Amino acid sequence: xxxxxxxxxxxxxxxxxxxxxxxxxxxxxxxxxxxxxxxxxxxxxxxxxxxxxxxxxxxxxxxxxxxxxxxxxxxxxxxxxxxxxxxxxxxxxxxxxxxxxxxxxxxxxxxxxxxxxxxxxxxxxxxxxxxxxxxxxxxxxxxxxxxxxxxxxxxxxxxxxxxxxxxxxxxxxxxxxxxxxxxxxxxxxxxxxxxxxxxxxxxxxxxxxxxxxxxxxxxxxxxxxxxxxxxxxxx
Amino acid sequence: xxxxxxxxxxxxxxxxxxxxxxxxxxxxxxxxxxxxxxxxxxxxxxxxxxxxxxxxxxxxxxxxxxxxxxxxxxxxxxxxxxxxxxxxxxxxxxxxxxxxxxxxxxxxxxxxxxxxxxxxxxxxxxxxxxxxxxxxxxxxxxxxxxxxxxxxxxxxxxxxxxxxxxxxxxxxxxxxxxxxxxxxxxxxxxxxxxxxxxxxxxxxxxxxxxxxxxxxxxxxxxxxxxxxxxxxxxxxxxxxxxxxxxxxxxxxxxxxxxxxxxxxxxx
Numbered sequence: 409x410x411x412x413x414x415x416x417x418x419x420x421x422x423x424x425x426x427x428x429x430x431x432x433x434x435x436x437x438x439x440x441x442x443x444x445x446x447x448x449x450x451x452x453x454x455x456x457x458x459x460x461x462x463x464x465x466x467x468x469x470x471x472x473x474x475x476x477x478x479x480x481x482x483x484x485x486x487x488x489x490x491x492x493x494x495x496x497x498x499x500x501x502x503x504x505x506x507x508x509x510x511x512x513x514x515x516x517x518x519x520x521x522x523x524x525x526x527x528x529x530x531x532x533x534x535x536x537x538x539x540x541x542x543x544x545x546x547x548x549x550x551x552x553x554x555x556x557x558x559x560x561x562x563x564x565x566x567x568x569x570x571x572x573x574x575x576x577x578x579x580x581x582x583x584x585x586x587x588x589x590x591x592x593x594x595x596x597x598x599x600x601x602x603x604x605x606x607x608x609x610x611x612x613x614x615x616x617x618x619x620x621x622x623x624x625x626x627x628x629x630x631x632x633x634x635x636x637x638x639x640x641x642x643x
Numbered sequence: 644x645x646x647x648x649x650x651x652x653x654x655x656x657x658x659x660x661x662x663x664x665x666x667x668x669x670x671x672x673x674x675x676x677x678x679x680x681x682x683x684x685x686x687x688x689x690x691x692x693x694x695x696x697x698x699x700x701x702x703x704x705x706x707x708x709x710x711x712x713x714x715x716x717x718x719x720x721x722x723x724x725x726x727x728x729x730x731x732x733x734x735x736x737x738x739x740x741x742x743x744x745x746x747x748x749x750x751x752x753x754x755x756x757x758x759x760x761x762x763x764x765x766x767x768x769x770x771x772x773x774x775x776x777x778x779x780x781x782x783x784x785x786x787x788x789x790x791x792x793x794x795x796x797x798x799x800x801x802x803x804x805x806x807x808x809x810x811x812x813x814x815x816x817x818x819x820x821x822x823x824x825x826x827x828x829x830x831x832x833x834x835x836x837x838x839x840x841x842x843x844x845x846x847x848x849x850x851x852x853x854x855x856x857x858x859x860x861x862x863x864x865x866x867x868x869x870x871x872x873x874x875x876x877x878x879x880x881x882x883x884x885x886x887x888x889x890x891x892x893x894x895x896x897x898x899x900x901x902x903x904x905x906x907x908x909x910x
Binding site: 520 | 692693713716717718720723725728731732733734745747748803
């Protein structure tokens with residue numbers, strides 16, 4: 409499937425239009441859910457870490473430091489991508505599946521269009537650009553959600569939180585998080601594309617393909633999460 | 644002209660087309676008819692390259708489509724228009740955008756020129772007023788007509804129609820049959836229709852290929868069908884008593900007409 413995507417576009421303008429449409433669908437379309445998840449993710453992390461750090465010798469600012477690292481290293485890329493696997497993955501699989509079953513893909517093939525290039529490549533490229541952006545947003549919102557939860561719950565003040573955020577800051581964590589997000593973005597777009605593009609049958613099979621695509625994507629994300637952590641976070 | 648030379652196609656152990664040869668003539672409406680499971684859809688899909696054949700070859704005006712490079716195949720495909728059984732319209736686009744899609748992809752003309760061409764095609768299928776509607780907002784017959792407009796927008800040399808009348812009322816079916824026939828003769832296209840609609844056979848069958856269990860059983864025109872002695876073909880075409888009576892009446896009409904003409908000549 410991936411090999412067949414790379415051929416000279418029949419009309420660059422149309423490919424660009426499709427790419428922009430996918431950017432809007434995947435990026436803007438997922439903003440709402442990413443916004444909600446990351447805010448609550450940050451808030452809950454703050455409350456739970458505060459609950460576990462009961463020792464009086466640990467400064468409260470440490471809570472913010474742990475929240476920051478947890479969100480950047482794990483929650484923003486992995487949790488967000490697991491949710492995006494459901495939102496974006498099922499959309500991609502069912503869209504392509506429906507096009508296959510209703511012969512829309514055949515219609516484009518007959519016209520002489522490389523359907524893998526025109527339908528799948530823009531989805532993968534748009535995911536590779538938009539999902540890392542969504543993860544950056546998720547990271548910022550998660551940390552901000554943690555600050556608000558800390559303040560509102562009387563766990564720690566804003567000053568303590570900001571102080572914690574600046575403690576033992578490792579820029580490498582950002583690189584790790586972004587690297588993960590690119591890998592996950594590729595999985596989120598390519599696996600459902602495969603399941604959707606090659607679906608055979610009717611509406612029932614589209615549903616099955618969509619579910620299978622989401623499950624396989626989630627498992628692959630978790631597997632790659634471990635592999636990347638083992639490879640890139642070795643001391 | 645499209646030639647099928649010893650086409651073979653199977654799925655696993657099941658052979659669908661054991662060895663089929665046929666010629667689809669230019670400027671004529673060529674029909675592939677046969678009961679369900681006779682291999683006509685597979686034959687059409689093999690012809691347009693949606694299915695790879697196991698043996699034989701397909702020639703488009705003498706060019707071997709089967710063993711061509713991908714780019715050459717694409718060039719042939721740009722001369723093909725196809726109307727699908729379910730119309731295969733793009734749901735997210737309006738009727739106008741659907742018809743404009745092939746032009747957007749392959750034509751270098753200005754937007755104004757493209758719009759003019761789209762309107763010409765929509766006018767041809769009497770759907771100018773539905774240009775701004777989405778496929779979900781129009782009827783099955785209208786969808787088929789949009790499919791025809793999209794298929795002819797690039798002035799194709801070859802037109803393929805997969806069961807163009809399925810699920811349509813007799814009047815709309817007739818409208819579509821006549822439209823396809825007109826377009827074929829007007830633009831001298833090679834049209835191939837896959838159908839089991841007997842009205843289509845009698846209305847527009849310039850050249851008919853009857854498929855039976857994956858083999859070409861009979862070949863001729865809609866005029867020849869009336870006098871055909873092929874039992875399997877007659878069982879298929881004139882399946883009901885009503886149709887058998889209609890056939891006999893038509894035969895009598897033709898005989899009387901011939902008789903009358905020969906008398907006129909003698910006088």
